Every structure is written in structure tokens, then in C-alpha cells.
Amino acid sequence: MRYLNNIISCISSKKQKNNVFLLLINLMLLTSLNCLEIEDNIPEKQIVPDSSTSIISTDDPTSSLLQPEDNEPFALYEYARAVTLLRAAEYYQAVQQFDKVLRIHPKLHKAYIGRAIALSHTNQLTEALEDIDKAIDLVPEYAATYNARGYIHANNQSSELAIADFLKAISLNPAYPEPYENLGFLYHKLGKTTNAQINIEQAISLYKQLNNYQKVESLSKILSSIKN
Secondary structure, eight states, X not given: OHHHHHHHHHHHOGGGGGXXXXXXXXHHHHXXXXXXXXXXXXXSSOOOOOGGGOOOOTTOGGGGGSOXXXXXXXXXXXXXXXXXXXXXTOHHHHHHHHHHHHHHOTTOHHHHHHHXXXXXXXXXXXXXXXHHHHHHHHXXXXXXXXXXXXXXXXXXXXXXXXXXXXXXXXXXXXXXXXXXXXXXXXXXXXXXXXXHHHHHHHHHHXXXXXXXXXXXXXXXXXHHHHHO
């Protein structure tokens, strides 16, 4: 929310209009985190382990006897904490928390995506891309993985790779708004205004279908600024 407010106030001031692009990068981070939202199959009330159901330590020899689905409630609880740290830009702590998640549930592909984003912000690009590869190995056709990798490439000045990943995400799930949004921001950075407008308009349309009017409002203001 803090980034969105900054964007809106920046756009409303003609003197600060040149800073719109910098703020778009902040918004790209927010959209990239949407791929880490807790899925529908997780109970609305988070399962918090108590003293009688504590997380089994990796030092416990019986831990290998547990199947991934047995560990899942605990992994999802720790995963939610990791995402919170990532959203708060506590990147080093987020990496450690995602490490914990993956020790509990090594096949939770979204945890690899989250750790990849956190690692990219701690200048560990090689490790970040390795995590993306692991996520793809686990779930090859998951659009959010490519959207996250596109975000990582975009922030590391690899525009062509980023565009390819955003387009891959769109091809896998054309109803997924985030890659259109990120692609629009990247095209704006590259000075391709028409392409930027087309993709942001598509993102707005999809957010409307999802009844996400906060996104619709913020992107509409950004789109207006780009057009002007």
C-alpha cells in the first residue's frame, strides 16, 4: 500500500513525473508477490503448531518417515510467515524462513519461487535462478514461476529474457493479470509506449474481472500518466 500511495502522489505532481518509472519498479515487486498468495486449499484459519504438534526437526531421524502431505499444514504456516517477510522487504530473513519451509516440505514449489525473489534482492542471482529451475521441475506449466523469473531478469537488466518469461507466463495462463502488468512496466522502461499501454490495459481488464478495483484504480492512473 505504501508503494501504491507513492505512485499515486507522484503521478499527481507534474514536477515528479519523471520518477514514475522508479515507482513502477516498486509496484512490480508487489505484483510479483501475488504468485505467492496462499492457495484456496489452505484453510482460512492458519494452522499454528502448538507444543503437542511441534514441527519435526530435520535432526529427528523419524522426519524422513513423513510424507510431504503430512508436513503440509506446518509448511504452509511457515510459508505464510516467509511471504510476510518478503512483502516487508526483509530479504535475508525471508531467505532463512523459506529455507525452513523447504526443510519441512521440499516439494512446495511456491517456496522455491519466494526464495528466488528474496535471493535476487540479496544479489544472489545464480542461486535465485536455480530455485526457479527447481520450481519448474516440480510444476513445469505454472505461469507464476515464469512471471517471477521475468521479474528477476527485469531487475537485473536482462530485458529480453524478462520479456520472454512474461510472454511464457501469459501463454500458460492468459487470464493471469500480473505478467501483463509487469510486461507493460518493462516496455515503458524501454520506451515502447504503445506496447506498454496495450499490456497495462489488458491487466486492468483482467483485474476488473477479478473485482480487484484497488489495482484497477492504481493502474488506471499510471496508464493515464504514460499516455500524457
